[in-house]
Amino acid sequence: MITDTERVSTDAEVIQRSRQEPAAFSTLFDRHAPALHRYVTRRLGDSLADDVVAEAFLAAFRRRDRYDLSHADARPWLYGIAANLIGKHRRTEVRTYQALARTGVDDVVESYADRVESRVSASAAHRDLARALAALTPDERDVLLMIAWADLGYEEVAVALGIPVGTVRSRLHRARKKTRAALGGTDPTQIAEEAEDG
Known part of the structure; x- marks a missing residue:
């Protein structure tokens, strides 16, 4: 369940909170996974989209300690990770x-x-x-x-x-x-x- 705090938090704040509370990272997934999935589907087709999006969020979760918190919006970061994964395909x-x-x-x-x-x-x-x-x-x-x-x-x-x-x-x-x-x-x-x- 998404709380009011999670709704108004920037992506950077969510990532920062997820460093102490890993489950908070799911807010980022909820916010951006549908659009990222549509993008990857357009690039690679539906058969690979689920896997690429899952890999992208797993990589983002693992790298969240290195995220530059001065960037409030994580979309460019997530699309960059996805672009690297798309590159493999x-x-x-x-x-x-x-x-x-x-x-x-x-x-x-x-x-x-x-x-x-x-x-x-x-x-x-x-x-x-x-x-x-x-x-x-x-x-x-x-x-x-x-x-x-x-x-x-x-x-x-x-x-x-x-x-x-x-x-x-x-x-x-x-x-x-x-x-x-x-x-x-x-x-x-x-x-x-x-x-x-x-």
């Missing part, structure tokens, strides 16, 4: 994007697409986008997807990946440029919005 991620590019079937998105028309138009866009994502370098893909799917800002991505903000900006610029080129100059965020509106 790069081949699976690229194969997933290549399969999507061939078939146009995205199991994660398909469960939400109720209209046949939106499926048809979105299918072509998903194929092109998947092909573009598979062609990115792992570093470019990490930055692009943390910003697009995890909704992290530049500074948060920099913290998550342990790189300077300028590097985040340059990788994101390259990733967007390559993705737009692969999509014939179309902004991939417009494709997602049109698919949702359709």
Whole structure:
């Protein structure tokens, strides 16, 4: 049961408390596991998401004594751990994007697409986008997807990946440029919005 104190505590305060009371760390899991799971599912598919998220939180729990308490929000830290674990599955991620590019079937998105028309138009866009994502370098893909799917800002991505903000900006610029080129100059965020509106 989550107490009122746990609801208003920052992630840093929860982590600090968990150093004396390990069970307090579950608050961090409750806060961030669903979003992290969605992110990992989009990257690796549902079959690996449970394991990667569990590994990420186990690693975070083990490293909680080294967490920089000056960072109130632990999301960048958690996504950084997840990115390292996703890195162990790069081949699976690229194969997933290549399969999507061939078939146009995205199991994660398909469960939400109720209209046949939106499926048809979105299918072509998903194929092109998947092909573009598979062609990115792992570093470019990490930055692009943390910003697009995890909704992290530049500074948060920099913290998550342990790189300077300028590097985040340059990788994101390259990733967007390559993705737009692969999509014939179309902004991939417009494709997602049109698919949702359709």
